Amino acid sequence: MGSDGTPLVGSPLYSHRMSETWPKPSSRWRLGMVLPTSPKKLCVVTFCFFFTSLFLVGGSFRARRYVVQKAAEQKAAEEPAYHWQRFPRLSGFYNGVRSLVNYTDWVPEQQAAIDTEFSITKLPPVEPVVVDPYPQYDSPDYLKAHHPVKQCFIDEDEKVPAPDIFAYPGIPANMSAPYWGSYEMLNMAPDRCFERFGRLGPYGYSYNPSEGGLGLANYTEHAGADEIQDMFEKVDYRNVNWGKAQQRCFEKNLERFQPNSTSTGDGAGPKKRVQRTAYVLRTWTGYEYGDIQLLSLRAMINELSLKSGGEYDVHLLVHVKNGSIPIWKSEEVYNKTLQESVPSEFWDMSTLWSEQQMRTYYPGPFPDEENLHNHAEADVYGVYRSAHFALQWFAQHHPEYDFFWNWEMDVRYLGHYYEFHNGVSEWAAAQPRKLLWERSARFWIPGLHGTYSAFSEFVANETRDKNEKPIWGPMEFDTGGRGMLAVPEFNKPPTTFDNDNYEWGVGEEADLLTFNPIFDPTKTNWVFRDDVSGYNVTKPPPRRASLVTIGRLSKRLLQTMHEETSKMRHTMFPEMWPSSVALHHGFKAAYVPHPVYFEHKWPLDTMNQIFNYPTAPHESPFGWGEHNFRGASFYYDAALSGVLWRRWLGSKENGDGGKRFEEKHSGRMCLRGILHHPIKSEGVESSPMWPL
Template structure:
């Protein structure tokens, strides 16, 4: 049996990895054909009755004619064959490309172990312990983790493997919480307050021999690893597995479903009818009911405050998804949006608001001039249930908001105008933040991201982790991939980076850097270090909210051949380019303070850079607290760890950086801008067949449906399998 993706990887074209200009594709993955061209070609089976083929009866003249015709065609074939042979002699076919080194590592298959193999975390053995990276077995014959473990599979999950509702929220009703904060009023899906927000369901334990992440750590971020999610418990509450007539999407008719009834027995409310849900109204009602939790004036004047003394207010966060007119909202995408709103906003009592920031691609539509045109455009391009959370914008609108001239561009590699969404996606987010000063933080999210875990747990734990981090060494720690099996504990990793700083030639980042510029926006208070770098004992910044949280490390683009490193606008070209930092993929959490600085730099001095360079660079220039969050990232092969550390954290040449020509090393990861493994693994989790593997038959006759801990996938370009 072929291992997943093997056929696709074998045909990768390394030339597509090279940066090109006008037609550079930021989504196309070498060797992956979005499901259209990744077929396995086989000889056709003989047609029924083929063994009974007989020659028809022919007359003598017809036999002579047939013989002449055969001789003629044989002559043609011989002549053309001779010519092809001569051409091959003079024009040799190029040899097949050499495999990248990482393609020689053996496949990992523990991801596909299902519910029948669940064990407690303490009894879990990751498959990396017995799949040796130096074994280099043939990719098509390497045994799976399930085969190696030789499980004695029962016909269904064991009785102890029962799903449970997972709630990562603070104990809102406990005396300890209420002593510090205002009570949380429950929010509902409907105006009649009859339909509560649903829970999601997880299974205790994880599949035996489930693959460990290579980058990042559940434990470091405080995300639960001792449980996992399968598709019914994760998506059933949002419409998966029940019919459109009941208000769901179906989608499970051809899916393995052993034990799914246990989820349906527990789900409350049963099978929500989402056909009449208005998410905008639900979010607004939730906030109004809980307004005292966030508004200092409301809190001061409240009866609860007068009776019990001062209570803390909570910050609010906008969760902004960037979409566009013409975007196709699949059933899977709609369930993802429902999960985000329910888990982030409604169940938290309004701590988050989910927004769709919709790019109107046709600049001739005057959405700013007519409420009627605005509403019609919205209704034609967004599903009805999300009308109330959508905000439209256009590039023409941004040209008015940030008017020309934008001069002194160092290099425009894409050839596109500065206001294009490709080069100026941050303009819309800056504008949106100015329209919504009520939010303290803004998650900049993309439509092709998926998360198998609980959205509130993931985002809250990231924020809490970032708040605990000191500023000393933060930029340097955030410039590397954290590999726990190489670096050990986070404390050990911190000490290692500190030693590298001491032995290196570069000065550590400590407050805003000095650089020459024609004009500068003043940095805000609190960004100058209170002591020298040496005197600080990892104290400055602890307890301070992070202004920027990213999902990939920061890097200095001048030390790489990243294609957009010189897309810098508005800075004096007679001076050296300003120092910069980049984090690939624009997904991040930005503070109001950071977005205000980005806005001011843009409208005051017409400063801007490529979208993945602009927020980290502004944060760097102004001494803001910025961190790469070490979230778990998985790979489809068992890399040698010393080699992995060298490739990703210590490339021998600048051009080998994983954020330049060396980015092919991330094709087999679960998170990068062009990863192929991410989509393949996610579709398998949904129960689909991927390149002829997985799907209902294999799940029913194997270890059951997949069960994953929280994994952030990117990109997911489609969700239907073969």
């Protein structure tokens, strides 16, 4: 709009129309256009002028509003919502197989110079290798203490052996390092990485449906992939029955798992009994089993069960959400519901349950007036508040297992399942009970604390200097006259805290393993901290929680949880119940320091302050401060987990990644084992749950 109010003054259109090539209208003509000679025309012009003015004013207002909105958006982009978004982004995750270097030559991105350059080869510079993290089952040392392990097959005719998977012995140059945890500490190889062809190819990822695969690799970067595909035999998965394959494997190796196992005549004496573990995935009717989910399930079963000679059984525990379906009355109804809810290859390893069943199994009462605070305002039998009821029920019906992994359907592990689970189990068994609760309440940041031994010494000194009373055996507390179950004898300390030289608990399997610290929720503003039922509400019990309901529970812990529920009418929110029962009854519980990555380059002292020393309850990372996890690879709403997983699969995320990106840069991603949670989608059009 010009200085004289004429909208077109100064515009190219105005300059062109008013040039000398056009005749200028006479004054009379201009005056007649503005002042019509008839009253009727005057009214029409006035009416048009009025509405034109409204339109122009409205348009001007909308334009100003648009400008203001854009300015606000730009300001928001310049001023991130969270402090950690100001830290530099890390991008070394996305370097690929054509940039691999020896582990000894690898410099983490956090330590490298900003302008670091590295060479990119036409093909991966090293050859892929078989990943074999299992004990040397045929070695003299193993056979001296154990029964032989008999090979397991996928098919009944024993012509299709359980397949191997492959990795590259190297690390992408400039690859980012985890901020928490350690591969070496958990007995996992730190010097290799996994890409999608070697990790998922043997389970049908890379070959066509006509051959029994899924054909997902047709539109992805292929540098070096043909070599990997030549290293394994294609398995036709169209008619596989995983439940029967697991059962055959167990029966074939039954001698390994029997108590009081006798000598085999080699003069070595009795053989050690191998403990068995149920790997329980919590799913539900209506759940959609996508292609990547199928590959993940096949990997779990093959790597945990078949390749280990039956040490694990993988189960699907299926929640029938429609409680009116009488799955407990009719085998026909049960089978029909199961077959409509689960892919056929997993039918014989699935168990149905419903909330109605839990009402019958744990009849209560659980009166509202005996609940400290039901923040969710939901039924106590609902899966949201009592998911552990079904796991307790499942354990009661499967006494053959020593341990139960509670696993969620939106968890993915990028490395080898047996290597990970065996590694964390052995690490936990080696931990002394002394100050284990205190160590498990903190994040171990190796870059700041040093080795885990140094971290343990630091925790011991800090506990002493702060004059904190350490947890030593079962925790005694005032029940307000309500009473509690008797404490198991095996959980009572053999000596005093001061007299123990970090000996009690060494060699003892942990009853509870978690993947986030086991914290005191009463010191935070975590919303479900007071969802405590059946205890004296005026003297609520001490409690602990660990967020994300995945972890391992022992049979004896689950038995105590079951009796607390059935006999004492006690329960708590699912992420608080196992650790609180372990606290009360003195069970061995440990937070596993698995590797966790972050999208941003955090200053270590800032990270330590935020996650280990919040200055107020509302600043706890397990409360209003939980946004600090959004740039992480593991938490209940961690955004980086999904971004990394989908990019690793070859998808495009927010304009980055995909086939062309990988071909132009250093090839497809190659990552070390990472525990991803949550994974809410796996398609090419996916986007992160939260802004990074």
